[in-house]
Amino acid sequence: MIIKKLSIFISLLFSFFLFFSANPHWGFWGHRRINRLAVYRLPPEMQLFFKKNIDYITENAVNPDRRRYAVVGEAERHFIDLDVYGDSAFQILPLYWNLACEKFGEDSLRKHGIVPWYIQTATFQLTEAMRSKNKKAILRIAADLGHYVADANVPLHTTKNYNGQLTGQLGIHAFWESRLPELFADDYDLWIGRAQYQEQPAKTIWKAVAHAHAALDSVLLFEKQLTEKFSPEQKYSYTQRNNILVRSYSTEFSTAYHQALAGQVERQMRAAVRLTGDLWYTSWVNAGQPDLSLLLSQEESEEDKKQAAAEAQGWFRRLLKVRTEADDETTD
Numbered sequence: 001m002i003i004k005k006l007s008i009f010i011s012l013l014f015s016f017f018l019f020f021s022a023n024p025h026w027g028f029w030g031h032r033r034i035n036r037l038a039v040y041r042l043p044p045e046m047q048l049f050f051k052k053n054i055d056y057i058t059e060n061a062v063n064p065d066r067r068r069y070a071v072v073g074e075a076e077r078h079f080i081d082l083d084v085y086g087d088s089a090f091q092i093l094p095l096y097w098n099l100a101c102e103k104f105g106e107d108s109l110r111k112h113g114i115v116p117w118y119i120q121t122a123t124f125q126l127t128e129a130m131r132s133k134n135k136k137a138i139l140r141i142a143a144d145l146g147h148y149v150a151d152a153n154v155p156l157h158t159t160k161n162y163n164g165q166l167t168g169q170l171g172i173h174a175f176w177e178s179r180l181p182e183l184f185a186d187d188y189d190l191w192i193g194r195a196q197y198q199e200q201p202a203k204t205i206w207k208a209v210a211h212a213h214a215a216l217d218s219v220l221l222f223e224k225q226l227t228e229k230f231s232p233e234q235k236y237s238y239t240q241r242n243n244i245l246v247r248s249y250s251t252e253f254s255t256a257y258h259q260a261l262a263g264q265v266e267r268q269m270r271a272a273v274r275l276t277g278d279l280w281y282t283s284w285v286n287a288g289q290p291d292l293s294l295l296l297s298q299e300e301s302e303e304d305k306k307q308a309a310a311e312a313q314g315w316f317r318r319l320l321k322v323r324t325e326a327d328d329e330t331t332d
Helices: 002-022 028-039 044-052 054-067 097-104 106-111 115-131 135-152 172-187 201-214 216-227 251-261 264-286 302-320 325-331
Strands: 236-241 244-249
Touching: 028 044, 028 054, 028 135, 028 172, 028 264, 044 054, 044 264, 054 135, 097 106, 097 115, 115 135, 115 201, 115 264, 135 201, 135 264, 172 216, 172 244, 172 251, 172 264, 201 216, 201 264, 216 251, 244 251, 251 264
Parallel strands: none
Antiparallel strands: 236 244
């Protein structure tokens, strides 16, 4: 019985990691790259601490995607379906969460995504973590914040037609944010100047979302136009991923699409790097510019390590719906 359950668990475990490696969203590479580059935008007073922990901030940039299928309330933090609110979405949606809840109701808002508001929440949480000099919370929230900022800068994270399923363009989400960076990001210029303090973070965040949403039409239109010019055999090709043959967009079709977008993916990645660095810096300033170098000597306690392992096991078990032996003892 135990061997059978272990075999099922291992099979599900392999499928889970295969899923994420083949469906990497902004690409796992993209999220990690954005967080890593944002570190270099920080002033010297912050860089020492962030550079010392750059591997953590880089590797954990993907944690929100790992949680989104297992943790209740996580998925809606990654997107907002602006088209649900009509052409005047930016005129009728309040900048702040409490006002939005009063106007539309929390359940309705969560159903259609809350990323602009949640970025504000995470920014406030980061400020509080810095003010209290909580090293563990600073690193965790900063890594998560960079992820949500990156998602907010993806045009397809601002629409209910997030994967082209409503326009016969199924698969365009991974095409835009994973396949194109995979092929062309080595040539992107993602180095940006020093982080800037944001006097009104809410307005800055919504401006970024509006800019991403404005790019949505070309994301869909250019792909549809090119599809009419390419046969299915020309549009798609097969590549090896984890020793499995996977169908993906051909290099020829991807190149034509990337050229039609005229640097759009690069611009959105740059915008994500810029806003991530700006919000980290703004949180630090609003916290009173604490001396983060004092936290460098703090080592992770054994209790923290155990807690982190327990949390990871918890969301992974919820994802796979695996019962513990204790559960078996009480139900068999």
